[in-house]
Amino acid sequence: MKILFVAPRFHTNQVEIIKILLKKKHEVFFHVATIGKTEDHSLVKPVCYKQSKLSRFIEKKFDKGQANKRFYFPGSGSYWRAMRQLQPQIVVIRDPYKLFSLLAAFFALLTKAKIIFYTQEDLLRPRSWKLRLKQQLTIKFFRAAWITPIKSTNSPGNKGWPRYMYHVPLPVSITPDDACRKDISTEGPRILMIGKYHQERKKHMLFLQALGNLKKKYRFKATMAGECANEEQQTRFMTIKAAAQDLELNDQVDLKQNVPFTQMADLYASHDIFVLPAINEPYSISVSEAMGYGLPVICTDTCGTRFNIYNGVNGFVIKSNSVEELTTSLEALLSNYNNLYQMRLQTLQYAGENLSGDAFYSTFAQVIRERFSITMN
Missing domain, CATH: 3.40.50.2000 (Glycogen Phosphorylase B;)
Structure with a gap:
């Protein structure tokens, strides 16, 4: 299965995910807004596409020269061609409301890829009706799943969470x-x-x-x-x-x-x-x-x-x-x-x-099966 990750950068907390997916014989690709100097790219080499002129203008006007690239997105034409050529089956997108994330989600939808949004929020946290509606509409529009590694047991005031939102652990290396x-x-x-x-x-x-x-x-x-x-x-x-x-x-x-x-x-x-x-x-x-x-x-x-x-x-x-x-x-x-x-x-x-790679893969595969009716090998 061809799996694409879209994120601000290749964070170290993704390393074990990549390891287990490669071990299970999946193809893994990574698109990022920026590449850090200390990152380890031995498993997968992240690709950072040329920033669009509009993105640079927005960044200059609203980000005041900061280096976090929150307003980054590539040129729509070149990125669409890249997405269409890659033809991923699953696209995992970090922080769905960033401009880069939204662009990737729209193009993934057009290529009929299955979309998974990923955030680090408490699955059981209290949500206002506005936030709950926003997240639910996002999931519905993109026909997506939504995953988070955080699931507390004592979130006060919880009234449930949006449909198709799941807890999936971030795996780590387990020592003998x-x-x-x-x-x-x-x-x-x-x-x-x-x-x-x-x-x-x-x-x-x-x-x-x-x-x-x-x-x-x-x-x-x-x-x-x-x-x-x-x-x-x-x-x-x-x-x-x-x-x-x-x-x-x-x-x-x-x-x-x-x-x-x-x-x-x-x-x-x-x-x-x-x-x-x-x-x-x-x-x-x-x-x-x-x-x-x-x-x-x-x-x-x-x-x-x-x-x-x-x-x-x-x-x-x-x-x-x-x-x-x-x-x-x-x-x-x-x-x-x-x-x-x-x-x-x-x-x-x-x-x-x-927290092992196998624990992650079992849960991740279950999400794919439940949300998209697809069985991962």
């Missing part, structure tokens, strides 16, 4: 079971946090404060890894580094910059606990990736991935901006190695059952 059976280092458990340094909402400082509260009671090593590619990020990085020095954490905290995607597996595998104290995080693939390596996760109650965490089983969900709850949750893991060991095994088991 033996990796979770390693002994804790004599230096203590290793704690990992990943987050772009310039984003205050990632709460690097909160993490340091919690570590500072525990440094005299427990042995541990911590790693903070994040992007540091521009002046704003470098300035913030130096502020965080200074805070670690002030808290006398230099011997316990290692600050890493711009870790290549190809080295992320080793980073996860060399740690025992994953922490993401970020607030208002729509969907953090790093949480799922960490679970795929058997790392119990501590995240906040405003993290979109929190529905995968069961308190005391495979991690803890803490109150946002609470250094007290973060400290307590870390202490529960640092103070009892047997408990940490069991939680690692339980985390890996959950990830294998719910």
Whole structure:
């Protein structure tokens, strides 16, 4: 089956999707608005078509030179020819209300491809009647399915969701079971946090404060890894580094910059606990990736991935901006190695059952079957 993805860029959270689709002998193509310098294109090479003159005009007038390409779309003539030549059977489109997404959806409809819209929103979240109607009409007009990787269990005020909207997990790499059976280092458990340094909402400082509260009671090593590619990020990085020095954490905290995607597996595998104290995080693939390596996760109650965490089983969900709850949750893991060991095994088991490539493919194929009456090989 020929499957085309249309998205702003080739995000790392798509890698495992591409892997499992290729493993199942499907042809995969990727159209993007921009190509990042650190992306891994070993599985599929994204194509970025020449931006149209109208798109450049809109971008210049309304985007004020920003680099996020939210107003990007290619020339309609050249893109129509490309779509008609490719003739995809399924087109998966990120964020359906972007100009590029709408153009791709119209052309996919004309080529009679099956359309799947993809967003990162809580399937069970409360929706106004206007939003619900908007989404339902979009699905109906394009005869589409709509998928999201987020499905919480406690969304207040939920009155259902639009028809043909489904929960489909974002898959991650699952480490072999033996990796979770390693002994804790004599230096203590290793704690990992990943987050772009310039984003205050990632709460690097909160993490340091919690570590500072525990440094005299427990042995541990911590790693903070994040992007540091521009002046704003470098300035913030130096502020965080200074805070670690002030808290006398230099011997316990290692600050890493711009870790290549190809080295992320080793980073996860060399740690025992994953922490993401970020607030208002729509969907953090790093949480799922960490679970795929058997790392119990501590995240906040405003993290979109929190529905995968069961308190005391495979991690803890803490109150946002609470250094007290973060400290307590870390202490529960640092103070009892047997408990940490069991939680690692339980985390890996959950990830294998719910976040693996096979779990994604089974659910994705079911959506295709239910919505379009097509059986994937």
